[in-house]
Amino acid sequence: xxxxxxxxxxxxxxxxxxxxxxxxxxxxxxxxxxxxxxxxxxxxxxxxxxxxxxxxxxxxxxxxxxxxxxxxxxxxxxxxxxxxxxxxxxxxxxxx
Amino acid sequence: xxxxxxxxxxxxxxxxxxxxxxxxxxxxxxxxxxxxxxxxxxxxxxxxxxxxxxxxxxxxxxxxxxxxxxxxxxxxxxxxxxxxxxxxxxxxxxxxxxxxxxxxxxxxxxxxxxxxxxxxxxxxxxxxxxxxxxxxxxxxxxxxxxxxxxxxxxxxxxxxxxxxxxxxxxxxxxxxxxxxxxxxxxxxxxxxxxxxxxxxxxxxxxxxxxxxxxxxxxxxxxxxxxxxxxxxxxxxxxxxxxxxxxxxxxxxxxxxxxxxxxxxxxxxxxxxxxxxxxxxxxxxxxxxxxxxxxxxxxxxxxxxxxxxxxxxxxxxxxxxxxxxxxxxxxxxxxxxxxxxxxxx
Amino acid sequence: xxxxxxxxxxxxxxxxxxxxxxxxxxxxxxxxxxxxxxxxxxxxxxxxxxxxxxxxxxxxxxxxxxxxxxxxxxxxxxxxxxxxxxxxxxxxxxxxxxxxxxxxxxxxxxxxxxxxxxxxxxxxxxxxxxxxxxxxxxxxxxxxxxxxxxxxxxxxxxxxxxxxxxxxxxxxxxxxxxxxxxxxxxxxxxxxxxxxxxxxxxxxxxxxxxxxxxxxxxxxxxxxxxxxxxxxxxxxxxxxxxxxxxxxxxxxxxxxxxxxxxxxxxxxxxxxxxxxxxxxxxxxxxxxxxxxxxxxxxxxxxxxxxxxxxxxxxxxxxxxxxxxxxxxxxxxxxxxxxxxxxxxxxxxxxxxxxxxxxxxxxxxxxxxxxxxxxxxxxx
Numbered sequence: 007x008x009x010x011x012x013x014x015x016x017x018x019x020x021x022x023x024x025x026x027x028x029x030x031x032x033x034x035x036x037x038x039x040x041x042x043x044x045x046x047x048x049x050x051x052x053x054x055x056x057x058x059x060x061x062x063x064x065x066x067x068x069x070x071x072x073x074x075x076x077x078x079x080x081x082x083x084x085x086x087x088x089x090x091x092x093x094x095x096x097x098x099x100x101x102x
Numbered sequence: 103x104x105x106x107x108x109x110x111x112x113x114x115x116x117x118x119x120x121x122x123x124x125x126x127x128x129x130x131x132x133x134x135x136x137x138x139x140x141x142x143x144x145x146x147x148x149x150x151x152x153x154x155x156x157x158x159x160x161x162x163x164x165x166x167x168x169x170x171x172x173x174x175x176x177x178x179x180x181x182x183x184x185x186x187x188x189x190x191x192x193x194x195x196x197x198x199x200x201x202x203x204x205x206x207x208x209x210x211x212x213x214x215x216x217x218x219x220x221x222x223x224x225x226x227x228x229x230x231x232x233x234x235x236x237x238x239x240x241x242x243x244x245x246x247x248x249x250x251x252x253x254x255x256x257x258x259x260x261x262x263x264x265x266x267x268x269x270x271x272x273x274x275x276x277x278x279x280x281x282x283x284x285x286x287x288x289x290x291x292x293x294x295x296x297x298x299x300x301x302x303x304x305x306x307x308x309x310x311x312x313x314x315x316x317x318x319x320x321x322x323x324x325x326x327x328x329x330x331x332x333x334x335x336x337x338x339x340x341x342x343x344x345x346x347x348x349x350x351x352x353x354x355x356x357x358x359x360x361x362x363x364x365x366x367x368x369x370x371x372x373x374x375x376x377x378x379x380x381x382x383x384x385x386x387x388x389x390x391x392x393x394x395x396x397x398x399x400x401x402x403x404x405x406x407x408x409x410x411x412x413x414x415x416x417x418x419x420x421x422x423x424x425x426x427x428x429x430x431x432x433x434x435x436x437x438x439x440x441x442x443x444x445x446x
Numbered sequence: 447x448x449x450x451x452x453x454x455x456x457x458x459x460x461x462x463x464x465x466x467x468x469x470x471x472x473x474x475x476x477x478x479x480x481x482x483x484x485x486x487x488x489x490x491x492x493x494x495x496x497x498x499x500x501x502x503x504x505x506x507x508x509x510x511x512x513x514x515x516x517x518x519x520x521x522x523x524x525x526x527x528x529x530x531x532x533x534x535x536x537x538x539x540x541x542x543x544x545x546x547x548x549x550x551x552x553x554x555x556x557x558x559x560x561x562x563x564x565x566x567x568x569x570x571x572x573x574x575x576x577x578x579x580x581x582x583x584x585x586x587x588x589x590x591x592x593x594x595x596x597x598x599x600x601x602x603x604x605x606x607x608x609x610x611x612x613x614x615x616x617x618x619x620x621x622x623x624x625x626x627x628x629x630x631x632x633x634x635x636x637x638x639x640x641x642x643x644x645x646x647x648x649x650x651x652x653x654x655x656x657x658x659x660x661x662x663x664x665x666x667x668x669x670x671x672x673x674x675x676x677x678x679x680x681x682x683x684x685x686x687x688x689x690x691x692x693x694x695x696x697x698x699x700x701x702x703x704x705x706x707x708x709x710x711x712x713x714x715x716x717x718x719x720x721x722x723x724x725x726x727x728x729x730x731x732x733x734x735x736x737x738x739x740x741x742x743x744x745x746x747x748x749x750x751x752x753x754x755x756x757x758x759x760x761x762x763x764x765x766x767x768x769x770x771x772x773x774x775x776x777x778x779x780x781x782x783x784x785x786x787x788x789x790x791x792x793x794x795x796x797x798x799x800x801x802x803x804x805x806x807x808x809x810x811x812x813x814x815x816x817x818x819x820x821x822x823x824x825x
C-alpha cells in the first residue's frame with residue numbers, strides 16, 4: 007500500500023496520543039506523528055511530511071527536494087544543448 | 103391549527119402515515135403551508151399557454167433521492183431533489199413548470215428536519231421558477247428508510263423547433279462545463295465522517311434552467327446537454343459518445359477543479375472525473391457558437407467558472423479520451439460499480 | 447500541490463525522455479530486444495499508466511509489472527477468512543477500500559456487506575481503534591493488509607490498543623514483506639530482468655539496505671523511486687546508466703522522503719509487535735519463506751486469528767485459482783494483461799475473476815482504466 011501524499015503539519019491536537027492536524031491542499035485530517043517526532047511536538051508545526059493512512063511517516067526534506075528538481079533542470083538544459091548540437095550537425099551535413 | 107402536529111414529540115411516528123388525523127396534521131403543518139398547492143384534490147389541475155403552441159412538446163422526468171447524510175455543506179436532500187429534476191428537464195431544452203414531491207419518512211425522523219428540507223425545496227423552486235403542486239407522504243418502520251427518501255417528478259415544455267439530443271452531437275462540437283467538477287461528490291465524502299477528512303468544500307447544487315435558457319438564446323445550435331450527476335463528467339461524456347457514435351477528447355489542463363477536490367482525490371486515490379455533481383452540466387455546442395455559449399454561462403452565478411474542456415471527434419467513436427497534462431493520452435472509461443478510495 | 451506538482455512538470459519529463467532514449471540507443475535496446483525493468487510496487491504501476499509513461503518511453507525500455515500490490519497477492523482463502531470473521535455476530539469488520547471487491551471463493555467483502563455483515567471502510571487503522579473505543583459491546587476487527595509501508599501503522603495502533611487496555615480490538619494480519627518475493631523472482635530461472643525500480647514508500651520505512659542483495663548477489667541495478675512521473679523517469683534513467691556503465695548498485699532517487707536507514711520509530715514498532723511466519727501463501731507466487739508477518743504472542747489479545755480460531759492459527763486450507771485465471775503469470779511478468787485469455791472476456795472490472803482486475807493498481811485494472819477495454823491503438 008503506497009498511496010502517500012505530502013502534507014503540512016499545521017497544529018498539534020493531542021500531545022499524549024501524538025496526534026497533529028495535517029493539511030493537504032486545504033483538506034485537513036488528524037494524523038499520528040509518532041514516526042517523525044524527535045523532540046517537542048510543537049517543532050513539527052510547519053513541517054512537511056509524507057502522510058499515509060493517517061500517519062505522518064517521514065519528514066520531507068525540502069533541500070533534498072530542491073536538489074532533485076535542480077538536477078532535473080540541469081539535465082533539461084544539458085539536453086537542450088545536446089539537441090541544439092545535434093540539430094546543428096544535421097544542418098551541416100544537409101548542406102554538404 | 104389545533105392538535106397540529108402534537109409534535110410535542112417532534113418526531114414522526116407510524117401514526118403520521120396512517121391516513122387519519124395525525125397524517126393530515128403532518129401534511130398541513132409541514133408541507134402545505136409552504137408548498138401551497140393550487141388544489142387540495144388528489145391531483146393538481148394545470149395549464150400553461152406554452153403547451154398549447156403548435157409544435158410544443160411536454161417534457162416529463164422523475165428521480166429519487168437517497169443521499170446520506172441528509173444535510174451537508176451547501177445543501178440538503180430537498181435541495182437536490184428539486185434541482186435534480188429541474189435540471190433533468192432543463193438539459194433537454196425544456197422550460198421547467200411543475201414538480202411533484204413524494205416523501206418516504208422513517209419512523210423517528212425529526213419533524214424539524216422535515217421543516218428544513220421543505221424550506222429548502224421551496225426556496226429552490228422559487229429560484230428556478232417552478233411550483234411544487236402535488237405530493238405524497240408515507241411513513242415506514244424504523245430501519246426501512248435512511249430517515250428520509252424523496253422522489254420528485256417534473257413536467258416542462260419544450261418550445262417548438264427545439265430538439266436537443268445526444269445523437270445530434272457532431273465531430274467538432276465543443277464540450278463546455280459550467281463550473282468546478284466534483285464539488286458535490288467530494289463534499290459528501292467528507293461529510294460522511296468515516297474518513298475523518300475536513301474541508302471547506304460545499305456542494306455545487308444549483309438549478310440550471312435559467313443558465314440553459316441563456317445558452318440556448320445565443321447558441322441555438324447546441325446539440326445536447328447532460329447534467330453530470332452520478333458517475334461524474336466521465337459518465338455523462340461516455341453516454342453522449344455512445345449515443346452519438348462520436349469520440350470525445352477532453353484536456354486535463356482545462357478541467358476546472360478546486361484545490362481541495364484535487365487534494366481529496368490525491369489522498370483517497372480517486373479520479374475527479376467520476377465524482378458526482380449536482381449543479382454542473384456539460385453541453386456540446388457547435389464550434390461557431392462556443393464562445394457565445396461560454397459567455398452566456400459565465401454571465402450567470404451558476405456559470406461563473408464555466409470552461410471549455412474538450413470536443414467531439416470522429417476518431418475512436420463511442421470512446422472518451424483525455425489528453426493528460428503530462429503529454430500522454432489515456433482512456434476515460436465508464437465507471438464500474440462505485441469508486442472506492444484506495445490506499446495503494 | 448507542493449512536493450508533488452513540481453515533479454509532474456512535462457518540460458522536465460521531455461528532457462528525461464530524450465536522455466533515456468540516448469542511453470537506450472547507446473546500449474542497443476530495441477523494441478524486439480528491450481531492457482526489462484521491473485517496477486516492484488503497485489503504486490508505481492498505477493503512476494506509469496496514469497501518466498502514460500509506458501507509451502512515452504523509448505520502445506527499448508519495457509516495464510515488467512511486479513508483485514508489489516498487496517491486494518493482488520492476497521490469496522482467495524484469506525478473503526474467505528475475512529468474510530467468516532465479518533459474519534460472526536457482534537463483529538464490526540474494518541478494511542481499506544481496495545480490499546472490498548476482491549473475490550473470495552464464495553464472495554467478496556462487498557458482497558458479504560450486502561448480505562448483512564457489518565463491514566466498514568476506513569482510511570486508517572486509527573479509525574478502527576476509534577470505532578472500538580466508541581462501541582465497547584462490539585468486537586472491532588481491522589484487516590491489516592499491506593507491505594512495510596502500512597505495517598508500522600497497524601503496529602502502532604496495536605501498541606495504542608494495548609496501552610489503553612482495549613479488549614474489543616483485533617487485527618487480522620496479512621502484512622507481507624518486499625525483499626522475499628523479489629528474491630524468489632530472481633531465483634526463478636525463467637525470469638529475465640535487467641533492473642528494478644524499488645518501492646518508494648516501503649523504503650521510507652525499511653531504508654535502502656534491504657535491497658543490497660539484489661545488486662551484490664544478483665548483479666542487478668535497483669533505484670528506489672518516488673511516485674511522480676519525473677521521479678519514475680529519472681529512476682529509469684539511473685537504471686539505464688548503471689547498465690551502460692556495467693554497474694550494479696542500490697541508488698536512491700527519492701532521497702527527499704527515503705532515509706538510507708529507514709524510520710527508527712516504525713522499525714521499532716514492527717519489531718515489537720510482529721514476528722516472521724515461517725512461510726506465507728502468495729496468490730500467483732505460491733509459498734514464500736519468511737515473507738509474512740504475524741502478531742507476537744505478547745500481543746495475542748489483539749490477534750484476530752487467535753481470537754476467532756481461524757487461518758494460520760488453526761492450519762491453512764489449500765486454495766485453487768479459479769479456472770482460467772492467469773494472475774500469477776501476469777504478476778511475475780511472464781505475460782502482459784492483454785495476453786491473458788480472460789482479459790475483457792471472463793474477467794472485467796465489473797465481474798473480476800482475479801485480484802489484478804479488482805485492485806486499481808493491479809496491472810490488469812490499470813490497463814483497463816487507462817487503456818480502455820479495447821485498448822488504445824498506438825498513435
